[in-house]
Amino acid sequence: MAQETADIIYTIVDEAPELARGSLLPIITSFSNAAGISVETRDISLAGRILSQFPDYLTDAQKISDDLSALGDYVKTPEANVIKLPNISASVPQLEAAVAELQSQGYGIPDYPADPKTAEEKAVRAKYDAVKGSAVNPVLREGNSDRRSAKAVKEYAKANPHRMGDWSKDSKTTVASMPGDDFFANEKAATITAAQAGGAKIVFRGKDGGETVLKDGLTYEEGTVVDATYLSAKSLRAYIRKEIESMEPGVLFSVHLKATMMKVSDPILFGHFVAVYIEDFLAKHGDKLDFNPNGGLGALERLIKGNAEMEADLKAALAARPPLYMVDSDRGITNLHVPSDVIIDASMPAVIKAGGKGWGPDGKEADTKCCIPDNCYAPVYDETIEYFKETGKLDVTTCGAVSNVGLMAQKAEEYGSHPTTFEAEADGTISIVLEGGEVLHSHEVEKGDIWRSATAKKAPILDWIQLGIERFDATGLAAFWLDGTRAHDAELIKYVKPALEAAGKDIPIMAPRAATRYTFEKMREGHDVVTITGNVLRDYLTDLFPILELGTSAKMLSIVKLMQGGGMFETGAGGSAPKHVQQLQEENHLRWDSLGEFCALGESYKFLATSRDKPKAAVLGAAVEVATQKLLLEGKSPERKVGQNDNRSSHYWFARYWAEALAAQDDDAGLKAHFAPIAEKLAAGEQAILSELQAGEGKPVDMGGYYHADPAKVAAVMRPSATLNAIIG
Numbered sequence: 001m002a003q004e005t006a007d008i009i010y011t012i013v014d015e016a017p018e019l020a021r022g023s024l025l026p027i028i029t030s031f032s033n034a035a036g037i038s039v040e041t042r043d044i045s046l047a048g049r050i051l052s053q054f055p056d057y058l059t060d061a062q063k064i065s066d067d068l069s070a071l072g073d074y075v076k077t078p079e080a081n082v083i084k085l086p087n088i089s090a091s092v093p094q095l096e097a098a099v100a101e102l103q104s105q106g107y108g109i110p111d112y113p114a115d116p117k118t119a120e121e122k123a124v125r126a127k128y129d130a131v132k133g134s135a136v137n138p139v140l141r142e143g144n145s146d147r148r149s150a151k152a153v154k155e156y157a158k159a160n161p162h163r164m165g166d167w168s169k170d171s172k173t174t175v176a177s178m179p180g181d182d183f184f185a186n187e188k189a190a191t192i193t194a195a196q197a198g199g200a201k202i203v204f205r206g207k208d209g210g211e212t213v214l215k216d217g218l219t220y221e222e223g224t225v226v227d228a229t230y231l232s233a234k235s236l237r238a239y240i241r242k243e244i245e246s247m248e249p250g251v252l253f254s255v256h257l258k259a260t261m262m263k264v265s266d267p268i269l270f271g272h273f274v275a276v277y278i279e280d281f282l283a284k285h286g287d288k289l290d291f292n293p294n295g296g297l298g299a300l301e302r303l304i305k306g307n308a309e310m311e312a313d314l315k316a317a318l319a320a321r322p323p324l325y326m327v328d329s330d331r332g333i334t335n336l337h338v339p340s341d342v343i344i345d346a347s348m349p350a351v352i353k354a355g356g357k358g359w360g361p362d363g364k365e366a367d368t369k370c371c372i373p374d375n376c377y378a379p380v381y382d383e384t385i386e387y388f389k390e391t392g393k394l395d396v397t398t399c400g401a402v403s404n405v406g407l408m409a410q411k412a413e414e415y416g417s418h419p420t421t422f423e424a425e426a427d428g429t430i431s432i433v434l435e436g437g438e439v440l441h442s443h444e445v446e447k448g449d450i451w452r453s454a455t456a457k458k459a460p461i462l463d464w465i466q467l468g469i470e471r472f473d474a475t476g477l478a479a480f481w482l483d484g485t486r487a488h489d490a491e492l493i494k495y496v497k498p499a500l501e502a503a504g505k506d507i508p509i510m511a512p513r514a515a516t517r518y519t520f521e522k523m524r525e526g527h528d529v530v531t532i533t534g535n536v537l538r539d540y541l542t543d544l545f546p547i548l549e550l551g552t553s554a555k556m557l558s559i560v561k562l563m564q565g566g567g568m569f570e571t572g573a574g575g576s577a578p579k580h581v582q583q584l585q586e587e588n589h590l591r592w593d594s595l596g597e598f599c600a601l602g603e604s605y606k607f608l609a610t611s612r613d614k615p616k617a618a619v620l621g622a623a624v625e626v627a628t629q630k631l632l633l634e635g636k637s638p639e640r641k642v643g644q645n646d647n648r649s650s651h652y653w654f655a656r657y658w659a660e661a662l663a664a665q666d667d668d669a670g671l672k673a674h675f676a677p678i679a680e681k682l683a684a685g686e687q688a689i690l691s692e693l694q695a696g697e698g699k700p701v702d703m704g705g706y707y708h709a710d711p712a713k714v715a716a717v718m719r720p721s722a723t724l725n726a727i728i729g
């Protein structure tokens with residue numbers, strides 16, 4: 001994708017944001033084209049990623065291009081301008097469901113090989129592994145992250161506070177982490193010197209002296225921070241057992257991981273929780289079953305369906321354990337059913353926003369023990385919970401805005417570590433060996449231990465520090481969230497301190513626990529604060545604070561300043577809202593709020609105005625901002641119930657206010673003349689359009705697929721107003 005690429009690339013994704021695209025993109029394209037701006041799509045959906053891997057299994061008509069790889073190159077060009085919506089980061093159960101759906105639609109792709117043996121199975125598995133988990137974001141995020149709420153959005157939230165649960169001083173909600181032997185405790189880190197720069201490999205040496213190369217062909221540049229660490233499986237199991245046994249009555253048991261982004265390590269951690277939780281059942285039946293606990297209780301239930309004895313034993317084994325935190329109590333879906341149902345960045349803020357409550361099997365709210373095994377970031381949630389127990393719930397109408405600058409570029413830190421994460425196959429030693437023979441890091445491991453190495457490159461680190469300083473200057477208060485007692489953070493601090501001194505900036509450096517308290521105290525006093533963090537805390541904090549402040553992270557402005565000069569504009573900070581799809585299917589109401597898309601669109605136009613010298617883009621962008629503000633003030637955002645405003649009607653209002661703003665401006669006479677009659681038609685058609693949009697609500701709809709829907713059916717559902725469609729063209 002080179003010079004001839006369209007002005008703006010909009011992504012085809014999954015679930016709710018993809019459905020919303022069906023209604024919104026025709027509006028964006030129509031308005032853009034009127035200003036001579038071209039918009040094209042690229043498919044990064046789970047189904048698209050799968051199909052692009054298997055051309056040899058498909059008919060010519062079924063083959064599709066590998067858009068993700070092409071976009072991966074495109075984001076490294078100075079002219080890149082991408083609007084990226086959230087996509088599914090698939091767990092294995094989601095991947096299997098998507099494969100089954102594609103097969104049922106006549107795509108002859110192979111099954112996902114759970115236990116590959118032959119060379120062909122291994123090759124197929126490698127292709128699936130490349131598209132599963134968080135396969136998109138690390139490829140596209142060639143820049144650091146700047147996430148904040150637009151001023152109008154924050155002001156709106158203060159004036160229209162969302163519901164927050166009350167915190168009680170004697171809440172039994174807690175965070176429980178391992179007492180040691182985790183990634184935090186075992187971490188080693190080094191910054192690569194000029195002499196060390198070059199090739200490297202990761203080697204396992206067994207007790208018998210035999211050597212296996214786990215990963216070859218690594219290259220480290222000078223200045224790269226390289227970590228290695230492991231988490232002991234034995235200690236993990238002991239901790240899980242102890243936490244289950246020490247449960248207080250009435251408290252729910254829960255585990256919060258990131259099995260999507262940490263696609264190698266966290267499904268294994270999840271599997272240990274499942275295995276320990278149903279230990280009695282597995283002791284009795286495990287040998288007879290081909291069950292991998294990493295797939296969750298959902299997979300087990302499917303496996304034993306129809307076997308009355310096993311079904312009864314599983315029920316009894318679960319009943320003997322403390323009650324589980326539920327994903328969907330009506331349907332009996334527990335925390336342990338699917339590894340990707342409870343994702344820490346979204347799940348912990350939900351518990352905290354509710355006043356420390358989760359949903360129990362009885363469909364009622366209860367206090368919850370939140371297991372977060374590793375101590376690298378768990379203190380953030382622990383401190384947050386302790387803080388709210390002490391001070392009570394946050395006052396949304398007065399608190400300041402917390403924004404984030406995150407070190408993310410070029411697969412920074414843990415989120416880039418999947419290719420260098422391994423489950424030890426035996427007792428032995430895992431080492432990183434440099435080209436010259438020097439052993440950079442080495443750990444003694446036992447069978448089952450999870451070992452991983454992560455890197456952060458020099459240029460992204462320096463860029464991140466500068467971006468942090470910029471946002472500090474614009475905001476007034478900030479802190480670097482780095483723990484000097486953690487090996488990796490200590491290396492980063494060696495970059496941060498001199499850079500702050502050189503810039504003459506007095507920005508504190510605090511360990512995550514202290515920084516959490518500092519940030520809450522300052523924001524409660526009404527101050528705006530910037531959190532300058534690594535990649536994982538970028539992810540966690542840009543859900544935590546927005547969910548508390550704004551009710552959802554979907555309303556965030558999320559900018560990725562690409563290292564080579566381009567821009568990627570993400571929508572919101574959250575995911576693809578599967579619950580919203582369910583509601584649309586059942587009652588044809590889509591509560592997805594495209595505010596994140598509106599914010600991203602405005603920024604994309606602003607960027608385009610300078611990057612390709614298109615002044616009309618600046619006019620469109622300014623009008624998007626006016627329209628977004630008006631939409632908020634007039635209360636035209638989607639609401640939760642049938643008959644209320646939904647995603648489609650909010651897009652009508654957005655289009656109308658956008659056209660009105662373009663008709664009202666005087667910077668571009670051509671656009672003014674073009675949009676004045678459109679604004680008039682949209683106003684005159686209000687009643688007809690809204691009743692056409694509402695006509696189908698309350699009844700189930702068919703999209704012809706979940707992961708790979710039929711575009712014609714989606715268009716019929718998402719664009720039901722002939723009047724609106726005629727005006728938009």
Ligand SMILES: NC(=O)C1=CN([C@@H]2O[C@H](COP(=O)(O)OP(=O)(O)OC[C@H]3O[C@@H](n4cnc5c(N)ncnc54)[C@H](OP(=O)(O)O)[C@@H]3O)[C@@H](O)[C@H]2O)C=CC1
Pocket residue numbers: 085086087088089090137260340341343346347552554572573574575576577578579580591592593594596
């Ligand atoms: N950038 C990316 O590509 C990301 C992708 N993901 C992926 O998304 C999927 C789902 O993740 P999950 O953790 O459930 O989190 P989500 O953010 O998708 O959903 C959590 C809840 O947040 C609310 N919400 C989120 N977005 C909106 C919106 N635009 N408008 C209104 N409400 C919204 C909804 O609440 P309610 O139900 O109350 O309406 C929703 O159920 C996973 O496959 C995950 O991997 C996750 C994060 C980021």
Ligand SMILES: O=C(O)CCC(=O)C(=O)O
Pocket residue numbers: 089133134135137138260261345538539540542573574
């Ligand atoms: O890529 C993913 O799986 C999730 C990304 C995410 O949660 C985030 O960037 O906030």
Ligand SMILES: [Mg+2]
Pocket residue numbers: 345539540543573574
């Ligand atoms: Mg996140």
